[in-house]
Amino acid sequence: xxxxxxxxxxxxxxxxxxxxxxxxxxxxxxxxxxxxxxxxxxxxxxxxxxxxxxxxxxxxxxxxxxxxxxxxxxxxxxxxxxxxxxxxxxxxxxxxxxxxxxxxxxxxxxxxxxx
Amino acid sequence: xxxxxxxxxxxxxxxxxxxxxxxxxxxxxxxxxxxxxxxxxxxxxxxxxxxxxxxxxxxxxxxxxxxxxxxxxxxxxxxxxxxxxxxxxxxxxxxxxxxxxxxxxxxxxxxxxxx
Numbered sequence: 001x002x003x004x005x006x007x008x009x010x011x012x013x014x015x016x017x018x019x020x021x022x023x024x025x026x027x028x029x030x031x032x033x034x035x036x037x038x039x040x041x042x043x044x045x046x047x048x049x050x051x052x053x054x055x056x057x058x059x060x061x062x063x064x065x066x067x068x069x070x071x072x073x074x075x076x077x078x079x080x081x082x083x084x085x086x087x088x089x090x091x092x093x094x095x096x097x098x099x100x101x102x103x104x105x106x107x108x109x110x111x112x113x114x115x
Numbered sequence: 116x117x118x119x120x121x122x123x124x125x126x127x128x129x130x131x132x133x134x135x136x137x138x139x140x141x142x143x144x145x146x147x148x149x150x151x152x153x154x155x156x157x158x159x160x161x162x163x164x165x166x167x168x169x170x171x172x173x174x175x176x177x178x179x180x181x182x183x184x185x186x187x188x189x190x191x192x193x194x195x196x197x198x199x200x201x202x203x204x205x206x207x208x209x210x211x212x213x214x215x216x217x218x219x220x221x222x223x224x225x226x227x228x229x230x
Contacts, residue, residue, distance in 0.1 A: 004157075041124075041224075043221035043224050044158075044205065049218065092158075101146050101209045101211070101217050101219070102148075102163060102173075105150075105159075106157050107155050107157040108155070108157050
Protein backbone atom coordinates (compact mmCIF):
# COMPACT_ATOMS: atom_id res chain seq x y z
CA UNK A 1 0.00 0.00 0.00
CA UNK A 2 1.08 3.53 -0.67
CA UNK A 3 1.59 6.16 2.03
CA UNK A 4 2.81 9.73 2.25
CA UNK A 5 4.43 11.49 5.20
CA UNK A 6 4.81 15.25 5.29
CA UNK A 7 7.20 16.37 8.00
CA UNK A 8 5.86 19.38 9.83
CA UNK A 9 2.20 20.30 9.85
CA UNK A 10 3.13 23.99 10.09
CA UNK A 11 6.10 25.86 8.65
CA UNK A 12 6.90 29.53 9.20
CA UNK A 13 9.25 31.36 6.85
CA UNK A 14 10.27 34.97 6.39
CA UNK A 15 9.51 36.74 3.16
CA UNK A 16 12.46 36.23 0.82
CA UNK A 17 13.71 33.11 2.62
CA UNK A 18 13.91 29.58 1.27
CA UNK A 19 10.77 27.48 1.46
CA UNK A 20 11.40 23.76 2.03
CA UNK A 21 8.54 21.32 2.50
CA UNK A 22 9.38 17.69 3.07
CA UNK A 23 7.58 14.70 1.63
CA UNK A 24 8.48 11.04 1.97
CA UNK A 25 6.50 8.28 0.37
CA UNK A 26 6.26 4.54 0.27
CA UNK A 27 5.04 2.75 -2.82
CA UNK A 28 5.06 -0.84 -4.02
CA UNK A 29 4.94 0.32 -7.64
CA UNK A 30 6.88 3.00 -9.55
CA UNK A 31 5.33 6.18 -8.21
CA UNK A 32 3.87 9.24 -9.79
CA UNK A 33 4.15 12.11 -7.30
CA UNK A 34 2.30 15.39 -6.96
CA UNK A 35 2.33 18.58 -4.97
CA UNK A 36 -0.94 20.46 -4.64
CA UNK A 37 -1.56 23.85 -3.03
CA UNK A 38 -4.73 25.02 -1.30
CA UNK A 39 -5.23 28.73 -0.78
CA UNK A 40 -7.69 29.82 1.91
CA UNK A 41 -11.28 28.87 1.12
CA UNK A 42 -10.37 27.25 -2.18
CA UNK A 43 -9.96 23.77 -3.62
CA UNK A 44 -6.63 22.15 -4.46
CA UNK A 45 -4.54 23.34 -7.37
CA UNK A 46 -1.72 21.33 -8.95
CA UNK A 47 1.73 22.86 -8.36
CA UNK A 48 3.83 20.20 -10.09
CA UNK A 49 4.06 16.49 -10.81
CA UNK A 50 6.69 13.80 -11.32
CA UNK A 51 5.78 11.20 -13.93
CA UNK A 52 9.06 9.26 -14.37
CA UNK A 53 10.71 11.76 -16.72
CA UNK A 54 13.19 14.32 -15.29
CA UNK A 55 13.84 13.93 -11.57
CA UNK A 56 13.91 17.69 -11.03
CA UNK A 57 10.45 19.03 -11.71
CA UNK A 58 9.57 22.68 -12.11
CA UNK A 59 6.10 23.89 -11.32
CA UNK A 60 4.09 27.05 -11.16
CA UNK A 61 4.87 30.13 -9.04
CA UNK A 62 8.62 29.35 -8.86
CA UNK A 63 8.29 26.03 -7.02
CA UNK A 64 10.30 22.94 -7.86
CA UNK A 65 10.71 19.45 -6.43
CA UNK A 66 13.30 16.72 -6.77
CA UNK A 67 12.48 13.02 -6.91
CA UNK A 68 15.05 10.94 -5.02
CA UNK A 69 14.32 7.26 -5.34
CA UNK A 70 17.05 6.18 -2.91
CA UNK A 71 15.57 8.41 -0.22
CA UNK A 72 11.93 7.87 -1.25
CA UNK A 73 11.53 11.63 -1.07
CA UNK A 74 9.92 14.38 -3.13
CA UNK A 75 10.69 17.61 -1.28
CA UNK A 76 9.24 20.92 -2.48
CA UNK A 77 11.35 24.08 -2.57
CA UNK A 78 11.12 27.71 -3.54
CA UNK A 79 14.21 29.94 -3.30
CA UNK A 80 12.44 33.08 -2.12
CA UNK A 81 9.10 33.11 -0.31
CA UNK A 82 6.39 35.63 -1.16
CA UNK A 83 3.47 36.62 1.03
CA UNK A 84 1.20 35.04 -1.57
CA UNK A 85 2.76 31.61 -0.84
CA UNK A 86 0.86 31.41 2.44
CA UNK A 87 -1.30 28.34 1.93
CA UNK A 88 -1.55 24.63 2.73
CA UNK A 89 0.50 22.22 0.64
CA UNK A 90 -0.25 18.57 0.04
CA UNK A 91 2.01 15.86 -1.31
CA UNK A 92 0.35 12.88 -3.04
CA UNK A 93 1.41 9.57 -4.58
CA UNK A 94 -0.35 7.46 -7.19
CA UNK A 95 -1.68 4.06 -6.14
CA UNK A 96 -0.70 2.24 -9.31
CA UNK A 97 -2.53 1.15 -12.42
CA UNK A 98 -4.48 -1.62 -10.70
CA UNK A 99 -6.03 0.96 -8.39
CA UNK A 100 -7.13 3.22 -11.21
CA UNK A 101 -6.41 6.89 -10.96
CA UNK A 102 -6.50 7.09 -7.18
CA UNK A 103 -4.05 9.13 -5.14
CA UNK A 104 -2.92 8.89 -1.53
CA UNK A 105 -2.40 12.26 0.15
CA UNK A 106 -0.17 13.36 2.99
CA UNK A 107 -1.48 15.22 6.01
CA UNK A 108 -0.59 18.64 4.61
CA UNK A 109 1.79 21.43 5.62
CA UNK A 110 0.48 24.89 6.34
CA UNK A 111 2.94 27.65 5.38
CA UNK A 112 2.95 31.00 7.14
CA UNK A 113 5.01 33.79 5.55
CA UNK A 114 6.23 36.53 7.87
CA UNK A 115 6.94 40.02 6.51
CA UNK B 116 -10.55 26.28 -18.66
CA UNK B 117 -11.29 23.14 -16.67
CA UNK B 118 -13.94 23.44 -14.05
CA UNK B 119 -15.32 21.44 -11.17
CA UNK B 120 -18.15 23.07 -9.27
CA UNK B 121 -19.81 22.11 -5.99
CA UNK B 122 -23.35 23.10 -5.15
CA UNK B 123 -22.66 24.79 -1.81
CA UNK B 124 -19.62 26.41 -0.21
CA UNK B 125 -21.06 26.24 3.30
CA UNK B 126 -23.78 24.01 4.68
CA UNK B 127 -25.23 23.61 8.16
CA UNK B 128 -27.40 20.57 8.90
CA UNK B 129 -28.89 18.93 11.95
CA UNK B 130 -28.03 15.48 13.25
CA UNK B 131 -30.12 12.83 11.53
CA UNK B 132 -30.86 14.87 8.41
CA UNK B 133 -30.26 13.45 4.94
CA UNK B 134 -27.65 15.57 3.18
CA UNK B 135 -26.85 15.80 -0.52
CA UNK B 136 -23.61 17.29 -1.82
CA UNK B 137 -23.50 17.85 -5.56
CA UNK B 138 -20.52 18.05 -7.87
CA UNK B 139 -20.45 18.88 -11.57
CA UNK B 140 -17.49 18.83 -13.97
CA UNK B 141 -17.39 20.19 -17.51
CA UNK B 142 -14.29 18.35 -18.75
CA UNK B 143 -16.01 15.14 -19.92
CA UNK B 144 -13.92 13.20 -17.39
CA UNK B 145 -14.79 9.60 -16.67
CA UNK B 146 -13.41 9.50 -13.12
CA UNK B 147 -14.92 11.41 -10.22
CA UNK B 148 -13.95 11.36 -6.55
CA UNK B 149 -15.27 12.48 -3.19
CA UNK B 150 -12.81 13.28 -0.39
CA UNK B 151 -13.13 14.64 3.08
CA UNK B 152 -10.43 16.94 4.43
CA UNK B 153 -9.67 17.16 8.15
CA UNK B 154 -6.79 18.98 9.86
CA UNK B 155 -3.68 16.82 10.09
CA UNK B 156 -5.26 13.98 8.14
CA UNK B 157 -5.02 15.44 4.66
CA UNK B 158 -7.54 14.22 2.11
CA UNK B 159 -9.17 10.82 2.56
CA UNK B 160 -11.05 9.14 -0.25
CA UNK B 161 -14.71 8.41 0.47
CA UNK B 162 -15.96 7.11 -2.88
CA UNK B 163 -14.80 6.88 -6.46
CA UNK B 164 -16.70 6.51 -9.74
CA UNK B 165 -15.12 5.58 -13.07
CA UNK B 166 -18.28 5.66 -15.18
CA UNK B 167 -21.98 6.43 -15.06
CA UNK B 168 -23.73 4.26 -12.47
CA UNK B 169 -20.38 2.73 -11.46
CA UNK B 170 -18.98 3.34 -7.99
CA UNK B 171 -16.29 1.98 -5.77
CA UNK B 172 -15.73 2.42 -2.05
CA UNK B 173 -12.75 4.44 -1.02
CA UNK B 174 -10.89 4.36 2.27
CA UNK B 175 -13.64 5.75 4.52
CA UNK B 176 -17.06 4.95 2.97
CA UNK B 177 -18.96 4.28 6.21
CA UNK B 178 -21.94 6.57 6.63
CA UNK B 179 -21.86 7.75 3.02
CA UNK B 180 -23.31 6.73 -0.32
CA UNK B 181 -23.00 8.16 -3.82
CA UNK B 182 -24.94 8.50 -7.02
CA UNK B 183 -23.77 9.02 -10.58
CA UNK B 184 -26.65 9.13 -13.03
CA UNK B 185 -24.92 11.40 -15.54
CA UNK B 186 -21.30 11.56 -16.55
CA UNK B 187 -20.81 15.14 -15.42
CA UNK B 188 -22.51 14.86 -12.03
CA UNK B 189 -21.46 12.98 -8.90
CA UNK B 190 -23.45 13.25 -5.69
CA UNK B 191 -22.40 12.40 -2.15
CA UNK B 192 -25.18 11.42 0.23
CA UNK B 193 -25.10 11.38 3.99
CA UNK B 194 -28.10 9.17 4.84
CA UNK B 195 -28.29 10.34 8.45
CA UNK B 196 -25.84 13.10 9.24
CA UNK B 197 -23.81 12.87 12.42
CA UNK B 198 -21.58 15.38 14.16
CA UNK B 199 -18.45 13.39 13.27
CA UNK B 200 -19.22 14.10 9.62
CA UNK B 201 -18.53 17.79 10.14
CA UNK B 202 -15.73 18.39 7.68
CA UNK B 203 -14.63 19.93 4.41
CA UNK B 204 -15.76 17.85 1.42
CA UNK B 205 -13.86 18.06 -1.86
CA UNK B 206 -14.88 16.70 -5.23
CA UNK B 207 -12.37 15.93 -7.98
CA UNK B 208 -12.33 14.51 -11.49
CA UNK B 209 -9.76 12.99 -13.84
CA UNK B 210 -9.46 11.31 -17.19
CA UNK B 211 -9.97 7.55 -17.26
CA UNK B 212 -6.80 5.50 -17.63
CA UNK B 213 -4.69 8.64 -17.90
CA UNK B 214 -1.79 6.82 -16.33
CA UNK B 215 0.66 9.31 -17.76
CA UNK B 216 -0.41 11.91 -15.28
CA UNK B 217 -3.05 10.70 -12.77
CA UNK B 218 -3.82 14.39 -12.42
CA UNK B 219 -7.02 15.24 -10.57
CA UNK B 220 -8.91 18.52 -10.83
CA UNK B 221 -10.61 19.79 -7.70
CA UNK B 222 -13.71 21.78 -6.88
CA UNK B 223 -13.70 24.59 -4.27
CA UNK B 224 -15.04 22.40 -1.47
CA UNK B 225 -18.13 22.35 0.73
CA UNK B 226 -17.67 23.02 4.42
CA UNK B 227 -20.35 21.00 6.17
CA UNK B 228 -21.26 21.55 9.80
CA UNK B 229 -23.57 19.06 11.51
CA UNK B 230 -25.08 20.30 14.77
